[in-house]
Amino acid sequence: MSVEAARAKFQSYLTQKGLxxxxxxxxxxxxxxxxxxxxxxxxLLDHARAIDDSVSRATVYxxxxxMTESALLREVDIGKGxxxxxxxxxxxxxxQVVCVDCDKIFxxxxxxxxxxxxxxxxKLGLRPVSQRLxxxxxxxxxxxxxxxxxxxx
Amino acid sequence: MSVEAARAKFQSYLTQKGLxxxxxxxxxxxxxxxxxxxxxxxxLLDHARAIDDSVSRATVYxxxxxMTESALLREVDIGKGxxxxxxxxxxxxxxQVVCVDCDKIFxxxxxxxxxxxxxxxxKLGLRPVSQRLxxxxxxxxxxxxxxxxxxxx
DNA sequence: ATATGTGCAAATCCTTTGCACGTGC
DNA sequence: GCACGTGCAAAGGATTTGCACATAT
Numbered sequence: 001m002s003v004e005a006a007r008a009k010f011q012s013y014l015t016q017k018g019l020x021x022x023x024x025x026x027x028x029x030x031x032x033x034x035x036x037x038x039x040x041x042x043x044l045l046d047h048a049r050a051i052d053d054s055v056s057r058a059t060v061y062x063x064x065x066x067m068t069e070s071a072l073l074r075e076v077d078i079g080k081g082x083x084x085x086x087x088x089x090x091x092x093x094x095x096q097v098v099c100v101d102c103d104k105i106f107x108x109x110x111x112x113x114x115x116x117x118x119x120x121x122x123k124l125g126l127r128p129v130s131q132r133l134x135x136x137x138x139x140x141x142x143x144x145x146x147x148x149x150x151x152x153x
Numbered sequence: 154m155s156v157e158a159a160r161a162k163f164q165s166y167l168t169q170k171g172l173x174x175x176x177x178x179x180x181x182x183x184x185x186x187x188x189x190x191x192x193x194x195x196x197l198l199d200h201a202r203a204i205d206d207s208v209s210r211a212t213v214y215x216x217x218x219x220m221t222e223s224a225l226l227r228e229v230d231i232g233k234g235x236x237x238x239x240x241x242x243x244x245x246x247x248x249q250v251v252c253v254d255c256d257k258i259f260x261x262x263x264x265x266x267x268x269x270x271x272x273x274x275x276k277l278g279l280r281p282v283s284q285r286l287x288x289x290x291x292x293x294x295x296x297x298x299x300x301x302x303x304x305x306x
Numbered sequence: 307a308t309a310t311g312t313g314c315a316a317a318t319c320c321t322t323t324g325c326a327c328g329t330g331c
Numbered sequence: 332g333c334a335c336g337t338g339c340a341a342a343g344g345a346t347t348t349g350c351a352c353a354t355a356t
Contacts, residue, residue: 020310020355041346056313061346077232081321082345097274100282108273112265117288120261121250126290129253133286135270137279173330173335194321209338214321234346235320 001090003033006072013070027052028063029072038076038084038105076105078134095133102139154243156186159225166223180205181216185226191237191258229258231287248286255292 001009010029014021031047032039039047041060048055064085067073076084078098084105095110110133117131154162163182167174184200185192192200194213201208217238220226229237231251237258248263263286270281 018310022311022355024312054313058314058347059312062311075232077230079230079236083232095273097277097279099279106277106279108277110269110273112269113286116263116265116286117290120248120263121288121290124250124259124261124290125293126250126252126259127293129289129291131286131288133266133269133284135274135284136282137270137274137277138282140278140280171335175330175336177337207338211322211339212337215336 006033006087010067010070010072013072014066019066023052024048024055024059025063025066027055028060029067032067032073032085033087035087038086040082040084042082044085076132078103078105092130095135097135097137100136100138159186159240163220163223163225166225167219172219176205177201177208177212178216178219180208181213182220182225185220185238186240188240191229191239193235193237195235197238229285231256231258245283248288250288250290253289253291 007026007029010025011021013019014025028044028048030051031044034047035044041057041064044064045055045057045060048060064073064075068075068085071088071090073085074088074094076086076096078084078096080103086105086107089107091109093109093111093113094107095113097106097108098104099106113131113133114128117128121128160179160182163178164174166172167178181197181201183204184197187200188197194210194217197217198208198210198213201213217226217228221228221238224241224243226238227241227247229239229249231237231249233256239258239260242260244262246262246264246266247260248266250259250261251257252259266284266286267281270284274281
């Protein structure tokens with residue numbers, strides 16, 4: 001899905017839910033879809049403010065759930081205290097591989113996940129809503145040399 | 154592994170790491186292994202205090218990582234703010250199914266997970282450390298009738 | 307016009323930490 | 332004895348919320 005299509009989807013989602021299309025929400029959308037890596041709420045705030053400096057932290061936190069519910073963003077919680085977000089590719093059959101050294105998040109296709117969620121849930125009398133597979137891994141380069149080539153922090 | 158064996162393992166783990174076997178740590182261990190469901194740090198504090206009322210919140214939080222590192226407990230983060238813990242069955246090839254209504258956590262065997270982590274990680278030049286699969290699901294009973302039979306909260 | 311949305315700052319929630327005292331080894 | 336462990340209360344960090352003002356529809 002192109003950024004333009006996603007932006008249109010965002011606006012129609014807002015309208016359809018009786019929510020308003022505000023300049024702040026659009027700035028937050030634009031900032032999110034300009035990112036190339038996973039980002040945090042705080043990073044999104046910085047980028048959104050570069051577009052519209054009236055955007056507040058509160059509005060970012062109030063807008064993120066809207067974008068997540070509308071499937072425009074995927075929320076990734078790697079258990080590091082803060083959550084990460086990423087423009088959704090559409091498919092929910094995606095797993096994350098997280099480097100334990102540099103915390104870089106790789107998104108990978110995991111086509112069997114949906115089947116597995118269905119199988120397992122139905123055994124328990126449950127209906128699957130969503131599933132996530134997360135692999136913690138270590139750069140081989142890190143293991144061999146003690147330094148992670150992706151390290152940025 | 155029996156509780157007795159686990160308790161022995163805990164004590165030898167402490168000794169081997171140069172850590173001390175204190176009455177508080179043993180009370181926390183006993184409280185943890187008496188649980189039948191997943192529990193939070195706060196719940197563990199309550200139960201540990203019932204055994205030894207000198208146990209403090211700080212010590213619970215300082216002991217949980219030790220029990221997790223020694224593989225006696227498994228930590229489960231379902232993205233609800235607080236973490237859950239559960240006496241480990243040994244295998245790491247376990248997935249969690251979480252009911253979105255009552256937050257009850259079911260542990261299920263997921264024997265393919267290790268293979269999958271290996272396959273995917275190696276493609277990225279990473280060495281898998283751990284993996285977790287979490288399925289969010291809804292009680293069918295809840296979906297049909299609007300009430301979750303497991304609801305306790 | 308008016309129901310929503312917003313910024314600000316304070317509040318919350320879980321978890322961590324500094325410090326002085328207590329205690330296994 | 333002394334290094335490690337502990338309780339207490341304060342600090343910390345991410346996220347949420349109350350309120351008065353602003354604004355989309």
